[in-house]
Amino acid sequence: xAGAVFLLxxxxxxxxxxxxxxxxxxxxxxxxxxxxLAAGQDLAFLTKEVVSRMDHAIAVADDPRWxxxxxxxxxxxxxxxxxxxxxxxxxxxxxxxxxxxAKCDCFxxxxxxxxx
Numbered sequence: 408x409a410g411a412v413f414l415l416x417x418x419x420x421x422x423x424x425x426x427x428x429x430x431x432x433x434x435x436x437x438x439x440x441x442x443x444l445a446a447g448q449d450l451a452f453l454t455k456e457v458v459s460r461m462d463h464a465i466a467v468a469d470d471p472r473w474x475x476x477x478x479x480x481x482x483x484x485x486x487x488x489x490x491x492x493x494x495x496x497x498x499x500x501x502x503x504x505x506x507x508x509a510k511c512d513c514f515x516x517x518x519x520x521x522x523x
Contacts (some may be wrong), residue, residue: 461491
């Protein structure tokens with residue numbers, strides 16, 4: 408009986424090792440300060456850049472080649488769509504949200520990295 412409990416405990420630990428978080432949330436975009444989209448930039452420029460990244464991410468997320476790929480391109484396209492969509496919503500109200508601008512830029516860069 409004790410051997411079975413030990414075996415289950417060992418296999419439980421091993422199973423947990425199979426679920427690897429390759430990019431924990433805290434480290435997904437550790438270069439937010441290096442974003443090319445800064446809150447101090449012209450509102451029209453920021454809007455154009457955010458919409459461009461968002462449109463690109465939408466196209467990638469709708470492309471069957473990336474949907475069925477083993478690369479995480481689709482995941483980063485989805486993250487880009489959300490972050491850029493939120494940044495765009497804030498920009499529409501005249502607010503420059505630094506966090507969402509930086510995430511939009513960072514997630515788009517990660518999407519591009521996995522596309523190549």
